[in-house]
Amino acid sequence: MTSTAPDPARAVPTAADEVVRICQELIRFDTSNYGTDEGPGERAAAEYVMELLHEVGLEPELFESRPGRASVVVRLEGQDPARPALVLHGHLDVVPAAKDDWSVDPFGGEETDGLLWGRGAVDMKDMDAMILAVVRQMAREGRKPSRDVVVAFFADEEAGGVHGARWAVDHRPELFEGATEAISEVGGYSVEVGGKRAYLLQTAEKGIAWLRLVAEGRAGHGSQVNEDNAVAELAAAVARIGQHAWPYTITPTVEALLRGVADLTGRPVDLADPASVDELVAALGPVAKFVGATVRNTSNPTQLEAGYKANVIPGRAEATIDVRLLPGQEEAGMATLRELAGPRVRIEPIHLDTALEVPFSGSLVDAMVAAIDAEDPGATVLPYTLSGGTDNKSLHRLGITGYGFAPLQLTGDLDFAGMFHGVDERVPTEALRFGTRVLDRLLATC
Numbered sequence: 001m002t003s004t005a006p007d008p009a010r011a012v013p014t015a016a017d018e019v020v021r022i023c024q025e026l027i028r029f030d031t032s033n034y035g036t037d038e039g040p041g042e043r044a045a046a047e048y049v050m051e052l053l054h055e056v057g058l059e060p061e062l063f064e065s066r067p068g069r070a071s072v073v074v075r076l077e078g079q080d081p082a083r084p085a086l087v088l089h090g091h092l093d094v095v096p097a098a099k100d101d102w103s104v105d106p107f108g109g110e111e112t113d114g115l116l117w118g119r120g121a122v123d124m125k126d127m128d129a130m131i132l133a134v135v136r137q138m139a140r141e142g143r144k145p146s147r148d149v150v151v152a153f154f155a156d157e158e159a160g161g162v163h164g165a166r167w168a169v170d171h172r173p174e175l176f177e178g179a180t181e182a183i184s185e186v187g188g189y190s191v192e193v194g195g196k197r198a199y200l201l202q203t204a205e206k207g208i209a210w211l212r213l214v215a216e217g218r219a220g221h222g223s224q225v226n227e228d229n230a231v232a233e234l235a236a237a238v239a240r241i242g243q244h245a246w247p248y249t250i251t252p253t254v255e256a257l258l259r260g261v262a263d264l265t266g267r268p269v270d271l272a273d274p275a276s277v278d279e280l281v282a283a284l285g286p287v288a289k290f291v292g293a294t295v296r297n298t299s300n301p302t303q304l305e306a307g308y309k310a311n312v313i314p315g316r317a318e319a320t321i322d323v324r325l326l327p328g329q330e331e332a333g334m335a336t337l338r339e340l341a342g343p344r345v346r347i348e349p350i351h352l353d354t355a356l357e358v359p360f361s362g363s364l365v366d367a368m369v370a371a372i373d374a375e376d377p378g379a380t381v382l383p384y385t386l387s388g389g390t391d392n393k394s395l396h397r398l399g400i401t402g403y404g405f406a407p408l409q410l411t412g413d414l415d416f417a418g419m420f421h422g423v424d425e426r427v428p429t430e431a432l433r434f435g436t437r438v439l440d441r442l443l444a445t446c
Helices: 015-027 043-055 125-141 165-171 230-242 252-265 274-282 285-294 330-341 363-375 392-396 429-445
Strands: 061-064 070-076 085-091 115-117 149-154 179-184 189-193 196-205 207-216 298-306 316-325 345-353 380-386 401-404 426-428
Touching: 015 043, 015 115, 015 125, 015 429, 043 061, 043 070, 043 125, 070 125, 070 165, 085 125, 115 429, 125 149, 125 429, 149 165, 165 392, 179 363, 179 392, 189 252, 189 285, 196 252, 196 363, 207 230, 207 330, 230 298, 230 316, 230 330, 230 345, 252 274, 252 285, 252 380, 274 285, 285 380, 316 330, 330 345, 363 380, 363 401, 363 429, 392 401, 426 429
Parallel strands: 085 149, 085 179, 179 401, 196 380
Antiparallel strands: 061 070, 070 149, 115 426, 189 196, 196 401, 207 316, 207 345, 298 316
């Protein structure tokens, strides 16, 4: 008589079995970050993360920088605890989503035709889910990573990490004791270049300078001649900064990427020729949105505020600009901005954070490349610079070298770069499963 009892070994879910469900549940927590004290915060999502980790016998810690702004950290003991530890981290917050602009509920976590939809599907609850699924599988199976791994899920990354990673580094540095390297977003995803698949490993990211421009003048009646008009002075400065043609500046990471693209496409390389650079960037398809912003500094006006009545000339006008400066360009870039603003417009920092550039070499990089190759033999791995920023900036304050590696095998028709902070954000479910296999290999070998 044949037994119909389930095989206990088969009943234990694997990371690939769980990752989609975990990602769905994370998306369904509205953790919108408005950059203010408004919003729901990350607490509910952090408690869900705690449940998932407690369930497999781990002992995570949840802490808040202020009510509702919650982060979770757990340390996994490695096979060789004498080696420097690795930080594997994600963030639980997301940028807001205007529901009327979406074709689905941005916090519904719907799965349709092999795609998982919702705010955070690519930034970055997909990686959070992959980390949780892999860690849960390792805990169930009693497997240890090759070295100690500090797993962290931070609050507030979308507003610079002040209430998340930055707070943890400043107030709880002991959590990262012995760590020298880190892995997080935004890298490890695939692109099609010259008909071949390549994976972009983030080894650099631009610096962040959110700046306030302030012009002060003489208040008065709107019908009078006023040669000290704060609005006019500010508007001229905003126009100069927003329209400034920053020169092409090719950093070592960008050069390595463009030369790799040239090898894959057979295109010529002339890094001194902007047209040649533009052709190589365009060969990256949709990801050119990211890469095209890393061949130069950028400065974009984003907010304006002045006045309270149509017939009153205000004595003060303000603007906000989002400036992203390449590694090594911070001092010269700020000098250019002061010159463009002019002597009558003051620049005040809102949030400043450093640019990063780390080697595309070493044992960790080798392990990331090998993990990709094991799951996608023959694929190319190239370094690249992120035009935005990550929580690796905060960890850098502790001397931790950070990389972007959230591995996803994507189809060439998916505008992945456009999904970041975009409408109808979505990720292929098979890409999530691919990522769990890559991460599992990486933690066993790095």
